[in-house]
Amino acid sequence: LAKTTQPISMDSYEGQEVNITCSHNNIATNDYITWYQQFPSQGPRFIIQGYKTKVTNEVASLFIPADRKSSTLSLPRVSLSDTAVYYCLVGDITRDDKIIFGKGTRLHILP
Amino acid sequence: NAGVMQNPRHLVRRRGQEARLRCSPMKGHSHVYWYRQLPEEGLKFMVYLQKENIIDESGMPKERFSAEFPKEGPSILRIQQVVRGDSAAYFCASSPPERTNEKLFFGSGTQLSVL
Numbered sequence: 001l002a003k004t005t006q007p008i009s010m011d012s013y014e015g016q017e018v019n020i021t022c023s024h025n026n027i028a029t030n031d032y033i034t035w036y037q038q039f040p041s042q043g044p045r046f047i048i049q050g051y052k053t054k055v056t057n058e059v060a061s062l063f064i065p066a067d068r069k070s071s072t073l074s075l076p077r078v079s080l081s082d083t084a085v086y087y088c089l090v091g092d093i094t095r096d097d098k099i100i101f102g103k104g105t106r107l108h109i110l111p
Numbered sequence: 112n113a114g115v116m117q118n119p120r121h122l123v124r125r126r127g128q129e130a131r132l133r134c135s136p137m138k139g140h141s142h143v144y145w146y147r148q149l150p151e152e153g154l155k156f157m158v159y160l161q162k163e164n165i166i167d168e169s170g171m172p173k174e175r176f177s178a179e180f181p182k183e184g185p186s187i188l189r190i191q192q193v194v195r196g197d198s199a200a201y202f203c204a205s206s207p208p209e210r211t212n213e214k215l216f217f218g219s220g221t222q223l224s225v226l
Contacts, residue, residue, distance in 0.1 A: 036215075043218050043219055046205075046216075087154075098159065098169065099144060100156055100203075101153050101155075101156070103152065
């Protein structure tokens with residue numbers, strides 16, 4: 001799996017758009033970029049996955065530049081309930097036996 | 112379609128006792144991953160299993176820890192002679208047999224407390 005780097009923590013306010021960037025300089029050709037969300041005392045939950053350009057679903061958008069060495073998770077109009085830890089994973093589940101989570105980004109949404 | 116089920120949700124053990132953590136993957140899933148999480152830290156990979164096979168156990172401590180995923184029944188993470196340092200949340204996740212780049216599905220975890 002490619003090593004990822006993301007901010008340890010971020011603060012934002014309700015109603016704002018939040019962007020969390022993940023660096024993955026040694027991403028491989030077959031690697032996908034996947035983001036998970038974890039609330040306290042719960043298991044992580046899949047948010048979004050992409051390979052290139054932009055992916056959007058009902059929860060978030062994922063922006064991936066052409067070189068794929070980074071990605072940005074965008075959460076539109078956050079609410080207090082978006083306070084969680086967000087993990088960026090890069091890899092190819094069809095090839096990798098370990099699926100490694102980093103420390104993630106602790107996002108605090110303030111009223 | 113029930114999600115990944117872990118039990119017990121909370122487990123209290125005294126030092127030296129055994130802890131057995133169970134994980135029933137989603138229906139049709141044949142891959143199981145176990146992770147350990149200490150407070151305020153990320154998830155640490157422990158072991159990856161397929162039905163009846165351990166594929167990668169490089170994250171498991173060499174002693175006292177074992178895992179299995181039998182042909183029938185849930186996956187079991189077993190910790191013998193627990194110590195206080197084993198106190199943590201243990202999560203399992205499952206994925207389908209065809210191993211596409213599908214997402215992992217996680218259970219709610221077992222919080223192990225060692226007194």
